Amino acid sequence: MGALTRYLEQGKKYDEELLYIELKSKSKKAFEYLYDNYSPALYGVILNVLRDEESSNDALQEVFVKIWNNFDSYDPLKSRLYTWMLNIARNHAIDKLRSKTTADRKDLKKDKDFVQTHGTQPEQFTDGIGLRKLIDHLDEDQKVVIDLLYFQGFTQVEAAEELNIPLGTVKSRVRIAIHKLRKYFV
Amino acid sequence: MNIKEIIESGSLELYVMGALTPEETKEIDGLRKLHPELNEEIHRIEDAMIAYADSHAVKPKEELKEKIAEKLNFSVKLDMESEMVDSISIQMPGIYRYAAAASIAFIIALSGTTFYFNYQYKETSNQLAALQSEKTQLANQVKYLSGESDRVKGELAIASSPASKKIALQGTKVSPDSKAVVYWDAASHTTYVNSTNLPIAAADKQYQLWAIVDGKPVDLGVISKDSAFNTMKQVENATAFAITLEPLGGKPTPTMEAMYVMGGV
Structure with a gap:
């Protein structure tokens, strides 16, 4: 836990290498750090794909479980940790979208403004x-x-x-x- | 396709976005291992996509954090405060009572040790994992630095080769402070350009090198936006070299108003 705590005390923004080491240890602290720093971006991607708050909330939970449990399959040589997590979020949301609705994609376009309107809420x-x-x-x-x-x-x-x-x-x-x-x- | 063409094709952007076919993805997986400049370009695209995702960030509702935490398994440090024994009070006569107490004490001690060693084991394997990942990172740094050093050695070899002719290109009216250097290998006719002292080109622009042969401009290729030292096309009998700023990918003929530097042989 030491490295991350020190890092947080210094008040710096994320450092992927430290986070990587902490995530390997699966500590609660690592989760909190992960969540506090990355959940808005992951949630944003999911919302943009699903365009529905309720299913996005479910998806965010599923995505964190996936990241947590599949962390060993992350390959630092292939992509940044951030990219890896974003891709999990995006792919999961897209899978969810496709399984949820086999209806054609044109439906989605009706919701085109969803993101913009959502973005102006105080939750932004x-x-x-x-x-x-x-x-x-x-x-x-x-x-x-x-x-x-x-x-x-x-x-x-x-x-x-x-x-x-x-x-x-x-x-x-x-x-x-x-x-x-x-x-x-x- | 050479590396430059791949970088300029837009395929790497699609690769990062996961929009290529599995075969194309595999191809780039392989190429990036061989070409560090491809790898660097991919990292820069990743950073742009990260920024793009960040710009769409939305804070999830507060209660989701707790909900998620409940679903995850955390590594726990065990506190060895066992209170279960206190509640065991059995009426037993004489020696049995002591025997029972001794057995319970033994069991507690044993399970305590087991927990302790188990905990130690977990701690140690975590540390090992951390060290291994540090080792991988250091190995990557070494690999990167030795690549960099090879690259610099290569540039130095070209610049200091007796066969290389050095041509200094001076800034024109468009950009009086600009400078560039062309190295021209008399034997192989290959040209190299060092573009360190040119202004940074806008996102949709790129510098292009020209040779003047028989009074006419000959295209020697566009200069990569990502590295200052570039190997360009071969040319014979050049009397001068010039660099212009053109749209991405370059043009068949130079835009004379956008000539930044030039120099005679």
Whole structure:
């Protein structure tokens, strides 16, 4: 527990290597740290996929159980811990979405505004607010592609069909969008 | 496809987002092990996606934390305060009473030791796991640093080779403070460019190197946005070199108004 406690006392933001070691030990403290620092992002991803608060609450619980119990399968050489957790959240939410409704995806579009409205509630995670504005730097076209691929689990082929654009355009829009994000965020 | 083309294709972005087919994913899994620059690019894309996810963060309701905690198994440190014995009071005569008390004491002692060793064992294996992961991280750092050192050695070898001609490119009116250096290998005709002293290009722009041959510009390729020292295309009989700022991926002909540096051979 020592390393993490020291770290927390210093008031620094997350450090993946320490968290990794602490998670290996499965201590309650590691969970609390994990939850306090990562649950808003994981929950945000889940909400964006499922667009329903109740099933998102269930999904968040299932995702934490998965992260906790499958931690040994995390490979530090393959991705950052954060990415690994985000992918678990995203994939779980997408699986849930697909098993819940076999109805076509067009239903989802009706809920397009869900995220925006939800985002203005007081529950909004404060760290996210400043960043949210930065997303406005993306063109609508670019946002749509990223949302389809990332939050709705479309393959690039599906996204191309959905938007009626060539496959190459999907790729180039994603690349330009992420380049923009890199410029503002990283 | 070479590394640069892969980086510029948009496939890595899709890879990080999990939107590639399993075969394509496997291919990149393999390539990133061989090419550290690919790996670095992937990390940078990951960071962007992390930031993107962060920007959508929503704080879950307070009560969910407790609910989740109830579902998880935590490693516990055992407190050896056993009170169960106090409640055992049996009426027994003489020696049996002592024998019973002794047995109970023995059992308590035994289970205490077992718990203790079990706890010690868990602690030790946790420490071992922590050390192993530290070891892996250190090994990765060593690997990364030796890669870096190889790269620097390679650059130095090119810069100091007697076959290399060094051409200093000076800033133009567009950007008087810019500088760049081209190394041109007289034997292999390969060109290398060091672009450290160019302004950082906007996200949708990229520098492109040109050689002037017979008075006409010849495309020597775009300069990677992620490393300052780049191996470019081969060229013979160049009389000058120039760098322009072009849209991502470069253009077939240079944009003259966006020429940042140039220098004669």
